[in-house]
Amino acid sequence: MHFLKGLILSLLPAAALAAKQPAVDKFNQFHTKALASTPLKLDDSVYPKLTAAPRDYSVIVLLTAMEPRFGCALCREFQPEWDLLSSSWTKGDKKGDSRLVFGTLDFVDGKNTFQSLGLQTAPVLLLFQPTVGPHAVADNGPIRYDFTSGPQSAEQVHSWITRYLPDRPHPQVNRPINWVRGIAITTTILGTITFLSVAWPYMVPVIQNRNVWAAISLIAILLFTTGHMFNHIRKVPYVTGDGKGGVSYFAGGFSNQNGLETQILAAISPTLILFFPIMDPINQIVPQCRSSGAEFKINRITTYDTFADLFSDGLLSFATISLALKVPRITDSKTQQVAVIVWSGVIFVMYSFLLSVFRMKNGGYPFWLPPFF
């Protein structure tokens, strides 16, 4: 018995060494490469070598598609974060104590790998844990990280990695100080102060002008009450295709709207047009999931082919103000008569238009006014 035990014990290190020897070399080889430039740029031939089964080190690979023709915005957004993470990790761990190699595999260089992994989407992060050595993990398959909640920061991915690699050094992410930005901000602030001190005497009448404040307030209110914040938060598209080659300016459904729709709704009082560029960037149609008494639905776009004219809330308010304040101040009776008719007509038509838009979004709505049904 003792003999058996002794035999096993004496054999163990030898076996381990035998298994370890080439792997150590492999890691060192990749690590020295990584010290020169990280993350390693992989292709179809290097990738299998790096991730081959007996390994005593961890590998993390970003599978991405950077070429513009793939139109992967997420890949491009994440790339600088990824470079930052890998370089600060490698720099903070020059001796290779954490035994982690960073690699990037672009679709162009690794079509076969993508195919063999059955990947339909990019980017994807794969973390291969060691199969031998002190940190070996039983499960051989890589751990997959999907970017379901949008682009991630280097810190977020860092914390994800550290979760899987306990008991090893975790070099912190070192964000380089952005000098250009700092200088730009300082310059802007100084410039603004200079501008203000020079222009102050001229600006006081503007700041104290009631009309300016009234305009600002009204614009703010109109933007907020026509769902600007909805666009801002949900990042909705300006217009949606209607499946027939045309565009639809109004999204169907009660809790939907398009970006342009808000502009149509908020617009028209002449001052507002100047403020169009405030609107948000377009991304994609965001699947929208609402809980607790609401429904889960992917934005369903109904077709509405009419080119809707740009009118509404703003114009209605403007017309009301004119009727209430301007018209009674017109001294000529004929002009006044015309003004009353014009503004009343505007209100009538616009309100009817609003009701019709609402009917479109809310099927069972029973009320309408003549011109629009």
Add this chain to the structure above:
Amino acid sequence: MAETVAEPFFKGNTGRNTRGILRLSILILIAAAAIASRLFSVILDPWFNFRATKYLVSNGFYDFWDWFDDRTWHPLGRVTGGTLYPGLMVTSGAIYHALRALTIPVDIRNICVLLAPGFSGLTAFATYLFTNEMSTSPSAGLLAAAFMGIAPGYISRSVAGSYDNEAIAIFLLVFTFYLWIKAVKLGSAMWGALCALFYGYMVSAWGGYVFITNLIPLHVFVLVCMGRFSPRLYVSYCTWYALGTLASMQIPFVGFLPIRSSEHMSALGVFGLLQLVGFVEFVRAGVPSKQFGTLLRGFVLLVFGISFGGLVLLTVSGVIAPWTGRFYSLWDTGYAKIHIPIIASVSEHQPTAWPAYFFDLNLLIWLFPAGVYLCFQKLADEQVFVVVYSILASYFSGVMVRLMLTLTPIVCVAAALAVSSLLDTYLSLESPEDPADSATEAGSNGTPAPSKKAAKLDGLRSMRQPLVGIYSTFSKMSVVSALTAYLLIFVLHCTWVTSNAYSSPSVVLASRLPDGSQHIIDDYREAYQWLRQNTAEDAKIMSWWDYGYQIGGMADRPTLVDNNTWNNTHIATVGKAMSSREEVSYPIMRQHEVDYVLVVFGGLLGYSGDDINKFLWMVRIAEGIWPDEVKERDFFTDRGEYRVDEGATETMKNSLMYKMSYYNYCTLFPPGQCQDRVRGVKLPDVGPTLNTVEEAFTSENWIIRIFKVKDLDNAGRDLASAASFDRGNKKKKTIKKRGPKVLRVE
């Protein structure tokens, strides 16, 4: 002739009395309409508040304060007195005892049901008072009261039976603002103290009091920036702040928040600012030097800056409580989505789209900006308040649907200002003389010129010309009749919205049959009744938190989580149990002594608010706590779809929620036609099997399904093999792998 007969009623003292009586009767009618329009259907909800009120009435105030409720948040329990806003319960308790004292026998339940409509009548009255402070026109107040009475944005939270904090809070909000305006106008400590009193009441009633806490200081700050500091402002604000803060600290739930939490810091900061400004003004009155004044202004700004820096420092060092998540999500709109799924998950916390505004406010939404513009005409202190309130409330309502409620009062007020100004202009019987005749006269007088100049300095562009009036009767008629038509449409709209959207409580679902008759789907109550009659009194029910209050109230059974649970981990535990495999869920349920699990399933009926549709939130919230065990990604297919049919992921198919929802479902259909009507997909014929729970009850339309958690197996097997044995499966003969013989040493 008729004119002469009626004339005495509209002149002098009699006239004043007549108008007073008219006004009173109109107000009473408005209040009646406000109450009546909220009585479409009555179901008491949420039940927790009702339960708390019953406890208060039967055990007295002090017991209520110390009430430890062991039937919610099982197994933690809830110290109720310290974790709720008691204003609502105390109000109905007080009404109850007052009526008892007047020997009117009334059930506490009736008071609770009718509290919200009753207070909506009071809100209409408060709006009347508030608007009258804004405008000299006698019609503005009445119009505002009428709008407030029937605006769907407010009805949504105050139909009969909606026994929630908002029921009384909106009245308190408007009335506090009225008292504040009164205090600022008169500079009176008495009105300031009254304002503080109602502010204290508001704090005890609703968490939304923070809106007042920030709006009043903002108003004061804007006034100071406009150079409108006055002793009136100083007296009213200091009275309000000192007394109001003391009052708010009496509520155990609020406690020391007013001096520690950052949401209250603006009020404190403005209080300090006012002291400085007051001091400076005092000194300036004694030393009449222009340079000195400028110097002092700089000094004020410096001190303000330093104290603001100190505040930031204290926040960073942790002396002052960190900003709460909900507050963050108001400013940084992307915050909630990343950090607090529990807040993002609530549909009330979603941003508001345009249709929701039109739905809740209709024509008020375009009268609103016009009314705000009219406030710029005079721009006295109180009009500034309207402008500040409008902008702030529009922003907040845009970020969160729920805050539409705070926007509604000011929309009603501003819209009423616009409409009344239109009506006053176009309803006046006197027409000006045609300018063709009087042109020479006006020119020779030369009066318009100086007024023009004065207006140019500090007026609105649209008001530079002198007011003339409307010449032709046709103009008057057309505008007034169109306006009447719009207002009628508004009334119809409100009635339609109220009867269609806000009067169908979540507990009872109404649907229309093909022949147009109404069909009531009453599965919830059926299920709760079943629970009440067929389960042990202390049987613990696990469900998603949406149904916690209802189970606690209607079925009277303890729940794990309910609508007011803040312990995120506790909610995540339930989420994990629902989204994991049975083998993982079972120990969790055993540990929490769960007896029954309740799920809501709409697949048969096409009811979209069911648990499978909310499922992703459960997953997300659980993932927030156990990122390694629950992963949202696993519930999506490789192509990123959320599927429940054949192509659903393994994780999805094995999750407890999925299994419970679709258990035995396909036996309802002929083979091959099994269908989920919400998701609109075909399901595989072989449904999931359940090992650790068994079906106990399924309601008529399958909306509620209740499962009993099995006890441990008598024979000590694990439940999966026991269930497999019961199904008659032969136990697979496993050749016992003994493994290599282990050598025992020593």
